[in-house]
Amino acid sequence: MRCLLRALLALILMFPVSAEAWGPKGHEIIARIAADHLTPAAHLRLSQILGGDAPALMVLNSSWADEIRGERPETAGWHFVNIEVGSRSYDRKRDCPKDNCVVRQIEREAGLLRDSHAPFSARRETLLFLIHFVGDLHQPLHATDRHDKGGNGFIVYQGRKRSNLHRVWDEDLVEALGPDPMSDAADIEAGLSSDQIARIMPGTPADWANETFQLGSGEVYARLPAIGPVRLPRDYAARERKVVRQQLARAGLRLAMLLNAIYR
Numbered sequence: 001m002r003c004l005l006r007a008l009l010a011l012i013l014m015f016p017v018s019a020e021a022w023g024p025k026g027h028e029i030i031a032r033i034a035a036d037h038l039t040p041a042a043h044l045r046l047s048q049i050l051g052g053d054a055p056a057l058m059v060l061n062s063s064w065a066d067e068i069r070g071e072r073p074e075t076a077g078w079h080f081v082n083i084e085v086g087s088r089s090y091d092r093k094r095d096c097p098k099d100n101c102v103v104r105q106i107e108r109e110a111g112l113l114r115d116s117h118a119p120f121s122a123r124r125e126t127l128l129f130l131i132h133f134v135g136d137l138h139q140p141l142h143a144t145d146r147h148d149k150g151g152n153g154f155i156v157y158q159g160r161k162r163s164n165l166h167r168v169w170d171e172d173l174v175e176a177l178g179p180d181p182m183s184d185a186a187d188i189e190a191g192l193s194s195d196q197i198a199r200i201m202p203g204t205p206a207d208w209a210n211e212t213f214q215l216g217s218g219e220v221y222a223r224l225p226a227i228g229p230v231r232l233p234r235d236y237a238a239r240e241r242k243v244v245r246q247q248l249a250r251a252g253l254r255l256a257m258l259l260n261a262i263y264r
Helices: 002-014 023-036 040-050 054-060 073-079 102-113 120-137 165-175 181-190 194-200 205-223 236-262
Strands: 155-158 161-164
Touching: 023 054, 023 120, 023 165, 023 181, 023 236, 040 054, 040 120, 040 236, 073 102, 073 120, 102 120, 102 205, 102 236, 120 205, 120 236, 155 165, 161 165, 165 236, 181 236, 194 236, 205 236
Parallel strands: none
Antiparallel strands: 155 161
């Protein structure tokens, strides 16, 4: 039995574990930023749908879409869009086969929330998906691929720790911002001017996918060798801190923009 357990442990350590976009902390930051920019009308309607204080429940449920993936396998493809490095931009036919990607899912969810005849339970679930997927779309490796499953297959080392590039961007870089997601959200918001907020908010999910892809291609992959494993610089988190903060801000503000437009 002990030999079997050792063998299983070795297999677990041999292969990188698939990560989920931003991790809970990143999604909490995004939800908090979005909640801070809701109009009174949107705040009221979201509170009614969620069954309580909208900001608190948006944060609390921001990773719900990840938590139910095991029991809802049909949702797996809704978390990302694979735009290959070297492509010019997002192409719906090529990058979103059968409309099964995060771009189309955000568009569908926004449409369903606008449908006043949709059942209440369906609108609540759709809202929880939307809160999560707008965040996913702004994680660079959820819109960029280099034949490695968005970095899940790209092995990296941080000191002696073995990981993969996707997990580093999902979790490690966000964790490096600070210990408390609400304080991190407030700090990110404090660094934004009203002009910056006005410039960030507009656009469509396809526009955001293209912007995120350019970051993934030009900021993440372009700075690393084509093939891993790679030992990341000790200051990797510090180098990418600005990009991480920028993408969390963009996701939060654009989520607010979508919700404000739906619940006028």
